[in-house]
Amino acid sequence: MSFLKKYADFFIIIVLLGFTFSPLFVSGWFPVHDDEQIGRLFELNKDVITGQLPPRLAQDLGFGFDYPLFNFYPSFVYYVAELFHLIGFPYITSTKLMIGLGFILAGIFMYLFARDYVGRIGGIVAAVAYSYTPYHSEDVYVRGALPEFWSFVFIPALFWSFHRLAKKGSYLSIVLSGLFVACLALTHVLIAMMSTFFLGAYFLFLFYQSKKRLVLLRNICISVLLGLGLSAYFWLPEFLEKQFTMVYLLTEQGADFHLYFVCIKQFLNSPWGYGGSVPGCVDGLSFQVGQAQLVLGFVSVAVSAFFLLKKKKEYGIVLLFIVMFLFSLYIQTKYSLIIWNAIQPFSYIQFPWRFLIFSDFTIAVLAAYVFSQIKKQKIQIIVAAFMVMLLIFLNKNYFQPSKYLPVTDVNYTDLSVINWRTSNMSYEYTPKGISIVQPSTGNAVINITKKEIPTSNYTVIHGKMSVTPVEDVPGQKVWNISASEPGILRLNTFTFPGWNVFIDNKNVSYSDNNKLKLITVLVPGGNHIVKVVFMDTPVRTIANILSIFSIIGIIGYGILKIRKK
Numbered sequence: 001m002s003f004l005k006k007y008a009d010f011f012i013i014i015v016l017l018g019f020t021f022s023p024l025f026v027s028g029w030f031p032v033h034d035d036e037q038i039g040r041l042f043e044l045n046k047d048v049i050t051g052q053l054p055p056r057l058a059q060d061l062g063f064g065f066d067y068p069l070f071n072f073y074p075s076f077v078y079y080v081a082e083l084f085h086l087i088g089f090p091y092i093t094s095t096k097l098m099i100g101l102g103f104i105l106a107g108i109f110m111y112l113f114a115r116d117y118v119g120r121i122g123g124i125v126a127a128v129a130y131s132y133t134p135y136h137s138e139d140v141y142v143r144g145a146l147p148e149f150w151s152f153v154f155i156p157a158l159f160w161s162f163h164r165l166a167k168k169g170s171y172l173s174i175v176l177s178g179l180f181v182a183c184l185a186l187t188h189v190l191i192a193m194m195s196t197f198f199l200g201a202y203f204l205f206l207f208y209q210s211k212k213r214l215v216l217l218r219n220i221c222i223s224v225l226l227g228l229g230l231s232a233y234f235w236l237p238e239f240l241e242k243q244f245t246m247v248y249l250l251t252e253q254g255a256d257f258h259l260y261f262v263c264i265k266q267f268l269n270s271p272w273g274y275g276g277s278v279p280g281c282v283d284g285l286s287f288q289v290g291q292a293q294l295v296l297g298f299v300s301v302a303v304s305a306f307f308l309l310k311k312k313k314e315y316g317i318v319l320l321f322i323v324m325f326l327f328s329l330y331i332q333t334k335y336s337l338i339i340w341n342a343i344q345p346f347s348y349i350q351f352p353w354r355f356l357i358f359s360d361f362t363i364a365v366l367a368a369y370v371f372s373q374i375k376k377q378k379i380q381i382i383v384a385a386f387m388v389m390l391l392i393f394l395n396k397n398y399f400q401p402s403k404y405l406p407v408t409d410v411n412y413t414d415l416s417v418i419n420w421r422t423s424n425m426s427y428e429y430t431p432k433g434i435s436i437v438q439p440s441t442g443n444a445v446i447n448i449t450k451k452e453i454p455t456s457n458y459t460v461i462h463g464k465m466s467v468t469p470v471e472d473v474p475g476q477k478v479w480n481i482s483a484s485e486p487g488i489l490r491l492n493t494f495t496f497p498g499w500n501v502f503i504d505n506k507n508v509s510y511s512d513n514n515k516l517k518l519i520t521v522l523v524p525g526g527n528h529i530v531k532v533v534f535m536d537t538p539v540r541t542i543a544n545i546l547s548i549f550s551i552i553g554i555i556g557y558g559i560l561k562i563r564k565k
Contacts, residue, residue: 032144181227463487
């Protein structure tokens with residue numbers, strides 16, 4: 001009974017959030033904009049089971065030419081889904097379980113943060129208000145933007161951990177904050193960058209309230225540095241090695257942020273749809289914050305303001321969240337163009353409406369703030385029941401896909417699908433200088449046809465040679481070659497820093513002077529063993545060391561703390 005009582009609120013939240021994840025129980029999958037998720041999980045699994053850790057290559061993506069996807073694309077959601085797959089679930093089911101867990105954890109962390117300010121019952125209302133926002137559904141059932149969807153988990157988690165850090169300042173609270181910083185960086189780099197506005201404002205609020213400001217500043221700095229260190233294996237190469245890819249060109253052409261500002265009326269009422277975002281005020285996507293959330297937020301703030309002014313109580317936190325909410329709306333509109341033009345990295349955000357995630361977070365807190373002013377539990381329960389029913393009733397129908405597809409794993413993991421259909425959805429990390437085609441309308445595409453998809457991992461370009469494949473796993477390929485004369489062998493692998501070619505264990509130079517920037521090597525006559533190995537560059541080595549040292553630091557300092565006790 002003590003266990004049930006202790007965690008009763010969590011069980012209540014899971015039940016109340018049932019409409020958000022109930023569509024996942026239907027067999028098959030559903031159409032989404034970013035329909036690469038199952039294939040990417042399949043590729044990450046190949047890396048894991050063959051020991052390529054941390055994963056950096058997606059061997060079969062990039063048209064089958066060893067695409068360095070995981071060197072640049074945050075992979076946390078695939079790690080979570082991979083855990084389910086490793087214990088026996090199919091890829092589609094594993095992805096669904098990852099999504100369901102994301103819905104639950106977002107609600108729970110929102111509850112934990114809000115509870116500190118509005119109490120247990122108010123925390124439950126905040127969790128429901130946060131979870132049932134239309135944009136939360138769009139990330140799953142419309143866009144399929146699962147990394148951004150999981151950012152819904154770590155935003156309230158970070159706010160909660162920062163608040164714990166300000167109250168306790170313990171070793172565990174520092175480590176917890178560091179872990180959440182790392183998780184957000186590994187989940188969505190852009191959302192992590194965007195969150196600095198809001199987390200920075202919250203830190204200043206905590207700093208102003210704190211009686212031990214220097215201690216708080218020290219602890220926050222340690223936790224942020226710890227989080228950056230834990231995630232360095234990813235973000236450091238991601239930042240420094242983009243220059244070797246086509247991401248700059250293709251990102252600029254793919255989504256110019258100037259075209260995707262939100263019209264103010266769309267925050268209040270924009271039709272629900274399963275289409276895409278287009279310039280102007282009529283989109284296939286809905287950008288409403290949530291009508292129930294807006295009404296309840298306004299009423300909550302108005303009622304709270306009356307009590308706060310009457311009793312002269314602390315009102316800093318509600319003012320902070322009002323300012324953050326208004327800023328989150330402002331930054332999505334064309335009126336904020338001066339900020340977007342001034343901060344160059346903002347161009348990678350592509351869509352200003354990504355800031356809706358922060359609108360959803362702040363309005364959920366504001367909607368529940370009235371519970372900080374209601375002292376009688378019976379009244380709290382009555383008000384909470386009304387608010388929860390309103391939030392669920394007005395928003396539950398958003399949480400469903402446009403339709404279901406009677407598909408299985410093979411529809412997404414078959415190599416012919418991954419090599420062509422899935423590869424055509426995302427190819428911005430192909431090598432710089434690769435041949436592209438600029439159509440009369442639309443964005444540039446890779447100059448490749450389906451017939452050019454490789455049927456083997458090598459091609460003899462010149463000379464007479466017998467090639468016998470020995471090994472072909474992510475990060476390493478080996479061939480036995482018998483050549484009657486010197487010849488040229490093209491390895492069907494994109495050139496990218498870290499690839500090394502060995503002939504008879506001797507490192508040899510190679511070229512990539514071809515339209516797809518594939519590794520090409522001169523093979524002398526005779527019998528040889530040719531090996532191509534993906535090795536860490538100095539940048540990756542340093543990044544890996546930083547992450548390892550961060551882990552060692554956590555464990556080592558924890559042991560010292562335990563021994564002192």
